[in-house]
Amino acid sequence: MIINHPLLGPRDSSEFVYLGDASLIERPDWEGETAPADFHDYAYLRENPAGWHRELWFHEGGDRSWLVVTRNTITHEISNVEMARDVARSKGGSK
Template identity: 75%
Template sequence: MIIHHPILGPRDAQEFVYLGDATLIDRPDGMNAGTEAFHDYAYNRDNPAGEHRELWYHEQGDRSWLVVTRNTVTHEITKVELARDVARAKGRSK
């Protein structure tokens, strides 16, 4: 696979490490959310046949975490974003 890195352009997927569902960005606040919320966050995932937003880490590159929108059926990649931008857009900050 080839991932079009938003900063570095097309890169071979071998340079990346895959983590999984991009919902891992949505970590609850540990001082307010309880075990239930963290259980969902840590363990529950959708498993779509189709479009999937997922986290990839450019370990053999610039160390960016990316959110890659990939079709799990065709492996077509339709969007690649910096995870930091996605996190900020979701309202995450400090």
């Protein structure tokens, strides 16, 4: 599978490590009233969709960047690759 890195161009997926659902970018508020339950769900509950899914990938064998890859889990077709920092900033994640 080829991942089209936004900065480095097409790279073989063997350079990357899959790290799970891209919703992990949105961490719960550790000061919230429901923080224990929120962090339990954050750490242990995951979707396992068949079809299009946004995933976190780490470029371990390269520039060590984090990417959000939109991939079809059935066909492995990739429709979009974004820098995870840009995704987090667009959601208000970097404060």
